[in-house]
Amino acid sequence: MKNTVLTFKQSKIDGKKLTMLTAYDYSMAKIIDESGVDGILIGDSLGMVVKGEEDTLSVTVEEIIYHTKAVKRGAKNALIVADMPFLSYHVSKEQAILNAGRLVKEGGANAVKLEGGANVIEQIRGIVNAQIPVMGHLGLTPQSVNAFGGFKVQGKSEETAKKLIEDAKLIEEAGAFAIVLEGIPAKVAELITKSVSIPTIGIGAGKECDGQILVYQDMLGMFNDFIPKFVKQYANIGNVMREAINSYIMEVQNDTFPEEKHCFKIDENELNKLY
Numbered sequence: 138m139k140n141t142v143l144t145f146k147q148s149k150i151d152g153k154k155l156t157m158l159t160a161y162d163y164s165m166a167k168i169i170d171e172s173g174v175d176g177i178l179i180g181d182s183l184g185m186v187v188k189g190e191e192d193t194l195s196v197t198v199e200e201i202i203y204h205t206k207a208v209k210r211g212a213k214n215a216l217i218v219a220d221m222p223f224l225s226y227h228v229s230k231e232q233a234i235l236n237a238g239r240l241v242k243e244g245g246a247n248a249v250k251l252e253g254g255a256n257v258i259e260q261i262r263g264i265v266n267a268q269i270p271v272m273g274h275l276g277l278t279p280q281s282v283n284a285f286g287g288f289k290v291q292g293k294s295e296e297t298a299k300k301l302i303e304d305a306k307l308i309e310e311a312g313a314f315a316i317v318l319e320g321i322p323a324k325v326a327e328l329i330t331k332s333v334s335i336p337t338i339g340i341g342a343g344k345e346c347d348g349q350i351l352v353y354q355d356m357l358g359m360f361n362d363f364i365p366k367f368v369k370q371y372a373n374i375g376n377v378m379r380e381a382i383n384s385y386i387m388e389v390q391n392d393t394f395p396e397e398k399h400c401f402k403i404d405e406n407e408l409n410k411l412y
């Protein structure tokens with residue numbers, strides 16, 4: 138059954154944990170969707186895991202649309218959430234609505250996600266008024282990497298933790314249907330989760346959140362440039378891939394691939410005429 142924002146809201150009421158993963162293309166979206174996650178995020182993490190950049194800042198609206206279209210075709214049941222890239226919503230409410238609208242109209246997203254609290258409340262309100270569901274995102278928001286002076290855990294002091302709780306309440310009031318909490322102390326995430334009636338989706342935010350999200354390359358062991366503390370590798374698909382690719386190279390080099398069953402045939406009569 139297709140998940141909607143109502144599924145997300147109801148899950149919190151029912152105390153049923155939500156699961157989300159990122160995806161960027163059709164094949165992976167299909168596998169992830171068939172596995173039964175509640176939501177798929179076309180994250181601007183694609184700047185790092187797909188494009189190989191050091192941060193997410195270079196990602197464009199066009200890139201998110203391109204990947205959202207591909208994911209959309211592969212995902213039948215998961216709620217499709219598309220990330221709003223850096224500077225696609227900071228300038229004005231009008232620009233934010235137009236860019237969110239493109240992710241829905243052109244990409245086929247069911248909802249958009251954007252980073253920030255009090256500083257983006259007008260934008261959240263505007264997008265929600267345009268009938269586009271919004272997911273908030275607080276804590277170690279990667280688009281703030283330069284402002285934070287690095288990818289640093291947020292909300293570790295009373296003052297900053299309070300600010301996170303206030304921001305979460307503002308995001309709920311502005312009409313968002315869920316909030317991602319990234320890279321904050323588990324106890325702070327627990328306080329936020331209890332302070333709002335919309336579900337919190339954690340990544341590096343402990344187990345008291347209403348759900349969890351991970352980047353699939355991280356949890357499948359396909360991205361080893363660095364492994365954040367909050368990542369659990371549920372498999373080492375990277376090694377499985379390397380082994381398979383090595384086998385392919387060896388079999389081509391020693392003439393064991395392709396075999397007869399992989400080959401196409403020509404009729405004997407036709408073949409004889411060739412000689």
Ligand code: KIV
Pocket residue numbers: 159178179180181182183220317319340350351352
């Ligand atoms: O871009 C992304 O993948 C994200 C999630 C990790 C929350 O924003």
Ligand code: NA
Pocket residue numbers: 180181182193220279
């Ligand atoms: Na993101």
